[in-house]
Amino acid sequence: MSQLVCENLSIGYDAKTILHGLSFSVDAGDYLCIVGENGSGKSTLMKTILGLQAPICGKVITGDGLSPNEIGYLPQQTIVQRDFPASVREVVISGCQGRCGFRPFYSRKEKQLADEMMERMGIGDLSKRCYRELSGGQQQRVLLARALCATQKILLLDEPFAGLDVKVTAELYRLIDELNHFNNTTIIMISHDITTAVEHASHILHIGKTIFFGTKQEYVESGIWHMFASITGGGES
Numbered sequence: 038m039s040q041l042v043c044e045n046l047s048i049g050y051d052a053k054t055i056l057h058g059l060s061f062s063v064d065a066g067d068y069l070c071i072v073g074e075n076g077s078g079k080s081t082l083m084k085t086i087l088g089l090q091a092p093i094c095g096k097v098i099t100g101d102g103l104s105p106n107e108i109g110y111l112p113q114q115t116i117v118q119r120d121f122p123a124s125v126r127e128v129v130i131s132g133c134q135g136r137c138g139f140r141p142f143y144s145r146k147e148k149q150l151a152d153e154m155m156e157r158m159g160i161g162d163l164s165k166r167c168y169r170e171l172s173g174g175q176q177q178r179v180l181l182a183r184a185l186c187a188t189q190k191i192l193l194l195d196e197p198f199a200g201l202d203v204k205v206t207a208e209l210y211r212l213i214d215e216l217n218h219f220n221n222t223t224i225i226m227i228s229h230d231i232t233t234a235v236e237h238a239s240h241i242l243h244i245g246k247t248i249f250f251g252t253k254q255e256y257v258e259s260g261i262w263h264m265f266a267s268i269t270g271g272g273e274s
Contacts, residue, residue, distance in 0.1 A: 038101045046095035061250040068224045070234035077245035079227045109184030109192040126164040132186030154182040174205035191223040
């Protein structure tokens with residue numbers, strides 16, 4: 038049974054449809070990269086999957102024991118969010134809020150989970166540092182740790198490498214690969230770099246004027262990949 042199914046989905050904003058009749062499914066342990074032209078609806082699709090935006094028509098179905106509140110999310114950061122005046126530990130443990138219910142405090146188990154996720158992301162020594170004082174790569178590690186406090190079943194990442202240098206990007210890809218390969222965490226990631234996306238993903242969803250969904254091997258063998266890669270030079274501008 039699939040962990041996530043999008044069925045005949047049409048999405049848009051301001052009463053404008055930007056994507057029509059999209060259907061695809063994601064199984065546990067898949068690594069799906071969503072690629073496509075700027076303005077093709079990648080971020081809108083992710084918000085629809087999360088329930089932050091209603092589809093124009095169609096539906097998003099969770100299965101295989103996944104509840105809608107068990108989806109971790111790493112959004113694109115705004116300038117205001119990068120300047121958030123809280124400690125690293127406070128930001129990470131906020132990912133446990135969905136576990137608290139009506140409790141106005143975090144349990145010992147939740148505090149321990151936050152500490153474990155910080156260690157896993159290599160930021161345990163930064164726990165008392167102010168979030169806004171960190172580098173871009175360190176902030177992304179903090180946000181990954183927070184998302185893992187929410188769930189370790191499935192993570193949605195919206196261009197997590199935007200603005201990061203090559204070395205930091207490679208290190209974050211390694212961490213995400215480890216979560217996918219060793220934890221069986223399902224990854225759904227929007228990427229602007231089609232070449233690197235194909236290197237790491239198991240499946241590709243290409244949206245825009247042409248829609249493709251399949252394995253990365255099927256995508257590489259398709260004319261869509263060759264055409265898009267030649268236009269973008271391997272990544273979008």
